[in-house]
Amino acid sequence: MILGSRVRKIEFGIMFITLSLIVFGILMIYSIGAISDGDDPLHFAKRQLLWAFFGIGIMGGMVFLDYSKLKAYFPLIYGGIILLLLTIILFGKSTLGAQRWISIGSFQLQPSEFAKLAIIIALAAFLERSEGKLHDVKTVIQAIGITIVPILLIIMQPDLGTALVFVFILIGILISAGIKVKHLAVILIVGLLLVAMVFQFNILKDYQQTRLVVFLNPDIDPSGGGYNLRQSMIAIGSGGIFGKGLFSGTQSRLNFIPERHTDFIFSVIGEELGLVGGGLLVLGFFLLLTRTLAIGANSRNHFGLLLATGITSMWAFQVLINIGMTIGIMPITGIPLPFISYGGSSMMTNMFAVGLLLSIYARRFS
Amino acid sequence: MDDVIKDKEQRIEDRTIIRVDVLVAIVFIALAVIVVRLWYLQAINGEKYKVFAEENRIRSIPVRAPRGKILDRDRRPLAVNRLAFTMTLIPEKMDDEKLLKRISELLEIPIDVIEERIESKRVDPLMPRVIKRDVSPETVAYVKEHSDKFPGVEIIDDPIRDYPRGTLASHVLGYLSEISDEELENEEPEYLLGDLIGKNGVENQYEDVLSGSKGVQLLEVNAGNVALRTLKKEEPDPGNDLVLTLDAEIQEVAERALQKGMDLAKKDGFKNARAGAIVVMDPNNGEILAMTSLPTYDPRIFSGGISEADWAILNDENNLYPLNNRALMSSYPPGSTFKIVTSVAGLRTGVMSSRSRFTCTGGWTGWGKRWLKWCWKRSGHGSRNLEEALTVSCDSYFYDVSYLIHKRGKEELQLWSRKMGLGANTGIDLPGETGGRIPDKKWKAEFNKAWPENQTWFPGDTVNMAIGQGDLLISPLQLVSIYSIIANDGRIPRPHVVKEVITTDGMKAMAVETEEMVKIDVPASDFKAIERGLKKVTTVADGTAAGAFIGFPIPVAGKTGTSEVAGKDDYAFFAAYAPVDDPKYAISVVIEQGGHGGSVAGPAAREVFDYLFGIEDKAGMKR
Numbered sequence: 001m002i003l004g005s006r007v008r009k010i011e012f013g014i015m016f017i018t019l020s021l022i023v024f025g026i027l028m029i030y031s032i033g034a035i036s037d038g039d040d041p042l043h044f045a046k047r048q049l050l051w052a053f054f055g056i057g058i059m060g061g062m063v064f065l066d067y068s069k070l071k072a073y074f075p076l077i078y079g080g081i082i083l084l085l086l087t088i089i090l091f092g093k094s095t096l097g098a099q100r101w102i103s104i105g106s107f108q109l110q111p112s113e114f115a116k117l118a119i120i121i122a123l124a125a126f127l128e129r130s131e132g133k134l135h136d137v138k139t140v141i142q143a144i145g146i147t148i149v150p151i152l153l154i155i156m157q158p159d160l161g162t163a164l165v166f167v168f169i170l171i172g173i174l175i176s177a178g179i180k181v182k183h184l185a186v187i188l189i190v191g192l193l194l195v196a197m198v199f200q201f202n203i204l205k206d207y208q209q210t211r212l213v214v215f216l217n218p219d220i221d222p223s224g225g226g227y228n229l230r231q232s233m234i235a236i237g238s239g240g241i242f243g244k245g246l247f248s249g250t251q252s253r254l255n256f257i258p259e260r261h262t263d264f265i266f267s268v269i270g271e272e273l274g275l276v277g278g279g280l281l282v283l284g285f286f287l288l289l290t291r292t293l294a295i296g297a298n299s300r301n302h303f304g305l306l307l308a309t310g311i312t313s314m315w316a317f318q319v320l321i322n323i324g325m326t327i328g329i330m331p332i333t334g335i336p337l338p339f340i341s342y343g344g345s346s347m348m349t350n351m352f353a354v355g356l357l358l359s360i361y362a363r364r365f366s
Numbered sequence: 367m368d369d370v371i372k373d374k375e376q377r378i379e380d381r382t383i384i385r386v387d388v389l390v391a392i393v394f395i396a397l398a399v400i401v402v403r404l405w406y407l408q409a410i411n412g413e414k415y416k417v418f419a420e421e422n423r424i425r426s427i428p429v430r431a432p433r434g435k436i437l438d439r440d441r442r443p444l445a446v447n448r449l450a451f452t453m454t455l456i457p458e459k460m461d462d463e464k465l466l467k468r469i470s471e472l473l474e475i476p477i478d479v480i481e482e483r484i485e486s487k488r489v490d491p492l493m494p495r496v497i498k499r500d501v502s503p504e505t506v507a508y509v510k511e512h513s514d515k516f517p518g519v520e521i522i523d524d525p526i527r528d529y530p531r532g533t534l535a536s537h538v539l540g541y542l543s544e545i546s547d548e549e550l551e552n553e554e555p556e557y558l559l560g561d562l563i564g565k566n567g568v569e570n571q572y573e574d575v576l577s578g579s580k581g582v583q584l585l586e587v588n589a590g591n592v593a594l595r596t597l598k599k600e601e602p603d604p605g606n607d608l609v610l611t612l613d614a615e616i617q618e619v620a621e622r623a624l625q626k627g628m629d630l631a632k633k634d635g636f637k638n639a640r641a642g643a644i645v646v647m648d649p650n651n652g653e654i655l656a657m658t659s660l661p662t663y664d665p666r667i668f669s670g671g672i673s674e675a676d677w678a679i680l681n682d683e684n685n686l687y688p689l690n691n692r693a694l695m696s697s698y699p700p701g702s703t704f705k706i707v708t709s710v711a712g713l714r715t716g717v718m719s720s721r722s723r724f725t726c727t728g729g730w731t732g733w734g735k736r737w738l739k740w741c742w743k744r745s746g747h748g749s750r751n752l753e754e755a756l757t758v759s760c761d762s763y764f765y766d767v768s769y770l771i772h773k774r775g776k777e778e779l780q781l782w783s784r785k786m787g788l789g790a791n792t793g794i795d796l797p798g799e800t801g802g803r804i805p806d807k808k809w810k811a812e813f814n815k816a817w818p819e820n821q822t823w824f825p826g827d828t829v830n831m832a833i834g835q836g837d838l839l840i841s842p843l844q845l846v847s848i849y850s851i852i853a854n855d856g857r858i859p860r861p862h863v864v865k866e867v868i869t870t871d872g873m874k875a876m877a878v879e880t881e882e883m884v885k886i887d888v889p890a891s892d893f894k895a896i897e898r899g900l901k902k903v904t905t906v907a908d909g910t911a912a913g914a915f916i917g918f919p920i921p922v923a924g925k926t927g928t929s930e931v932a933g934k935d936d937y938a939f940f941a942a943y944a945p946v947d948d949p950k951y952a953i954s955v956v957i958e959q960g961g962h963g964g965s966v967a968g969p970a971a972r973e974v975f976d977y978l979f980g981i982e983d984k985a986g987m988k989r
Contacts, residue, residue, distance in 0.1 A: 132381065132382055172389065175385055175388065175389065176382070176385050176386065176389065178381065178385070231422075231589075233407060233415065234415050234418040234419050234422065235415075235419070236404070236407050236408060236415070237407040237408055237411050237412055237414065237415025237416075237418070238412065238415040238416040238418065238419035239408055239412070240408050240409070240412035240413075240416065241408060241409055241412065250419055250420075250422070250423045251419055251422065251423075254422070254423050254586070254587070254588040254589060254594070255588045255589035255590065256422055256423075256588075256589045270404065270407075270408065271419075274408060275404055275405060275408040275409055278404050278408070279401055279404065282397050282400055282401055282404075285397060286393065286394065286397050289390075289393045290390055290393070293386050293389055293390055293393075294386075296386060297382065297383055297386045305382060305386075309386070309389060312389060312393070313389075316392070316393050316396060319396075319397070319400075320396045320397075320400070323400050324399075324400065327400070327403045327404060327407055328403075329399065329400075329403050
C-alpha cells in the first residue's frame with residue numbers, strides 16, 4: 001500500500017515526455033553514427049544511453065528527497081558552484097576557444113550546466129521569502145547580484161550563450177516571484193544598455209561578432225562565417241515534410257552539418273524526419289514546458305513554484321535558442337538542446353531538474 | 367477577519383496562476399514561431415533546399431572521350447593516342463613553396479613556370495591543376511615511391527597524340543592544343559577549359575568527328591570535397607577514326623622529292639630555296655594522295671603542351687612560318703603553268719584555233735612599239751601553233767592570244783580562269799584555304815584606291831596575266847586542280863583528303879559526301895590540243911621539261927613555270943598528269959625562289975612519278 005500511494009504521487013506525464021525525448025535523442029545520435037571515418041558508429045549513442053541511465057537514477061533519487069530541504073543548503077550549493085566555475089577558469093580544458101570543461105577520467109564535465117540548476121535553487125530559495133510579492137527593490141538587486149557572479153565567470157570562459165540562459169532564468173523567476181512591472185522594465189532597459197556597451201567597446205571576440213553578423217545577413221559569407229548556418233538551413237529545408245529518413249540525411253552523413261550530435265542535432269532531425277518529426281519534437285517540448293509550469297502552479301509553496309518556473313525558463317530558452325539558431329532565427333551559440341543533444345553534464349542537470357519537479361508534484365498537498 | 371485573510375491568500379493564488387499563464391503564453395509563442403519557420407523552410411522552400419543539398423553532395427566530373435585516330439588510305443596510322451601520365455596538384459597545395467620547389471627540381475622546370483601554369487589555368491577551383499602532361503615513367507615511379515614528399519601531387523592517365531610516322535603529312539594532320547578562352551566562348555558548350563582541340567589540318571576540320579562526346583561521372587563528395595563513391599557513370603562516346611585519301615608511301619616520296627628539288631635549286635645557286643609545296647591528286651575523283659609543304663614542323667612538340675620557346679620558333683618570320691600549309695594557304699603568280707588557261711580562253715573565245723600560228727621574234731610589240739615585251743627567249747621562237755608554243759613555252763604566242771582576247775573587251779581571260787575554278791576556294795576539306803586572285807578592272811581600281819594613276823587596266827595587265835605573271839595568284843592546290851581538268855576532259859574534281867569515317871572497330875560510321883563533278887563547257891578536242899603540247903613538254907628535245915623526264919617510259923603531260931617576284935629569286939613551278947591517255951595522277955610542284963621550273967620543279971615531279979609508276983631510273987634527279 002505504501003508503494004501504491006507513492007505510485008499515485010508520481011507525475012507520470014512528465015516522466016513519459018522526458019523519457020520519450022531522451023529515447024528520441026539517442027535514436028538521432030545513433031542515426032548520425034560516427035563523426036569521423038573509422039570511429040565506432042555507436043560510440044556516442046552508447047555513451048548517451050549511459051548518461052541517460054545515470055540521469056534516470058538521479059531523477060529517481062530526487063523523488064524520495066523532499067525538495068524543500070534544499071532550501072537550507074542553498075548557500076552551500078551556491079558557494080560550491082562558484083568555486084567550481086573559478087576552478088574551470090584556472091585549470092579548465094579549452095575547446096573551440098573556450099574553457100568549459102573539467103576532465104574526470106575519460107569523461108568531461110561542464111560545470112556551467114550544473115550551475116544553471118544551482119542558480120535556480122539559489123534564486124528560488126532567496127526569493128521564496130517574498131511570497132509572490134516582490135516589491136522590494138533591495139531584494140531584486142540582491143537577486144541580480146546572486147545571478148551576476150556566475151554569469152561573469154561564465155562570460156570569462158567565454159560562453160556567452162550559457163550566460164544568457166542565466167539571464168533568462170533570472171527574469172523567469174523574477175516574474176513568477178511577483179516583480180513589479182516597473183522594476184522589470186528598468187532591468188530590461190539597463191540590460192539593453194549593457195548590450196550596447198558590449199558592442200561599443202568591442203568586448204565580443206571575433207567569432208562572436210561573426211556569428212552576429214551572419215545572423216543578421218545569412219548569405220554574407222556562405223563558405224566562411226555563414227557556412228554552418230547555411231548548411232544547417234539546407235539540411236532542414238531539404239528534409240521537406242517527411243524528411244529523408246533515419247540514417248539517410250546527406251547533409252548529416254557527409255559532414256556538411258557541424259557539431260551535429262551536439263549543438264546542431266536539430267539540423268539532423270529536420271533533415272531526416274522533416275517537418276513532421278521536427279514539429280512533433282516541438283510539440284513534445286511544449287507539453288514538457290506546460291507540464292512543468294502546471295507542477296509549479298500546483299506546488300504547495302512558493303519555493304516549488306519558483307523552482308518550476310526557473311526550470312521552465314532554462315529549458316524554454318535553450319529550446320528557442322538551439323532550434324532557433326539552426327533555422328536562422330537566432331544567432332549561433334553553443335547551447336545544447338535539452339534531453340536531445342549529446343552530453344552528460346546537460347543530461348544529468350536536466351534529469352536532476354525533472355527529479356525536482358517530481359518531488360514538487362509528489363509533495364503538493366503535504 | 368478570517369475571511370479577509372482567506373480572501374487575501376486566494377488573491378495571491380490567482381495572481382500566481384495569471385503569472386504562470388503569462389509564461390505559458392510566452393512559451394507557446396516562442397514554439398509557434400519555430401514551427402512557422404520550419405513550415406517556411408521545409409514545406410514552402412523544401413524543393414529549393416533539396417536542390418542545394420544535392421549540389422552539395424554531387425560532383426559531376428566530365429569524362430573525356432578518346433579521340434579518333436587518323437589513318438592513311440590503307441589504314442596505316444598517322445595520328446594515334448598514346449597513354450601518358452599527367453602530373454597534377456590539388457588546389458590546397460598550390461601555395462606550398464617547399465613542395466613546389468621539390469616538384470621544380472624533379473621536373474627540371476623553373477619554379478616560376480610551375481607557378482604560372484597552376485595559376486593561369488582558370489579551372490574549377492576544386493579541380494587539380496595540371497603541372498605537366500606526358501611525364502616520364504621514371505618520374506611517375508619516383509613520385510609514387512616518395513609520395514610522402516609530394517602530398518597533393520596526383521598522377522593521372524591522360525592519353526596524348528602520337529605520330530607513328532613523325533613529321534609525315536603534319537600539315538594535313540594538323541595538331542592539337544589546349545582550347546583558348548576565346549574558343550571556349552565561341553565553340554559548342556561541351557568544351558571545357560583544359561580540353562584539347564584540333565588546330566589546323568583535319569584535326570581542326572573534322573574536330574566534331576574526331577572528338578566524340580564526353581561522358582559524365584557523378585561522384586558523391588563529403589564536406590571536405592573528398593569523393594566517396596561513384597553514383598553514376600556515363601561512358602564517353604569515343605571519336606570516330608578518319609581514313610584519309612593520303613597514301614603514306616606516296617606522301618613520304620613527295621616530301622623527299624620536294625626536299626631534293628630544293629637541294630637542286632641550292633646547287634644551282636638559288637640559296638634562298640627553303641620553301642615549297644607538292645600536291646599529288648587523283649584527277650578522276652579529287653582524292654589527294656600526297657600533300658606536302660616545306661618547311662615543316664614536328665607535331666609531337668604539341669603533345670603535352672608546346673613550350674613557349676618552340677612556339678616562338680614556329681612563329682618566327684625568319685623560319686618562314688613552318689605551320690603554314692603552303693599547298694593551300696599560299697598563292698603565287700604561277701608563271702607559264704598558267705598558259706593552259708590562256709589556251710582554253712583563246713580557243714573558246716575563237717580568237718585563235720589550235721592550228722593558228724603566231725610569230726615570235728623575241729620582242730613583242732603587239733600593243734605598240736612603246737610597249738615592247740620580251741619572250742623568255744630573246745632570239746625568238748619563230749612561227750608557232752598552240753602545240754608548239756606550249757612545248758617551248760613561248761611567251762609571245764600567248765601575248766598575241768591574250769591581246770586578241772583583251773581587245774574583245776569582255777575580260778574573257780578572267781572569265782575562263784574562273785570557270786576553271788581559279789580565284790575561288792577549291793572547297794577542299796582542310797581549313798585555311800586561299801582562293802588566290804584573278805585580277806581584273808574592278809579589282810585593280812579597288813586595290814589602288816589610294817593611287818588613282820594606277821587604277822586603269824591596261825592591255826599590258828592582260829598579257830602579263832596570260833603568262834602567269836603580275837597580280838595573278840594561284841595556290842599549288844589550284845594548280846593541280848586545273849591540270850586535273852585537262853586530264854579529265856573538263857570535269858572539275860573537288861579535292862578532298864578524307865576518304866571515309868570509320869568507327870574504332872573499323873565499321874563505316876559516316877558517308878563522306880562526294881559532290882557530282884561539274885563539267886566545264888569546253889569541247890574535248892580543245893583539251894586534246896592542249897594535251898598534245900603538254901605531252902611534248904616532257905618528250906621532245908626542245909620541251910621545257912624534257913631534261914627532267916629523260917628516259918621516262920610513261921607519257922607525261924606537263925608544264926613548267928618560272929615566275930618573277932619582286933625582290934626575290936624566281937619561283938619554280940611544274941604541273942603535270944600521267945599517263946596521258948589514262949591519267950591516274952596529277953601533280954603540282956612549287957619551289958619558292960628555286961629558279962627555273964624545268965630545272966628544279968620538274969625533277970622533283972619526276973622523282974614522284976618514278977615511285978608512282980615503279981621506275982627505278984633516277985636519271986631525272988641525277989641529270
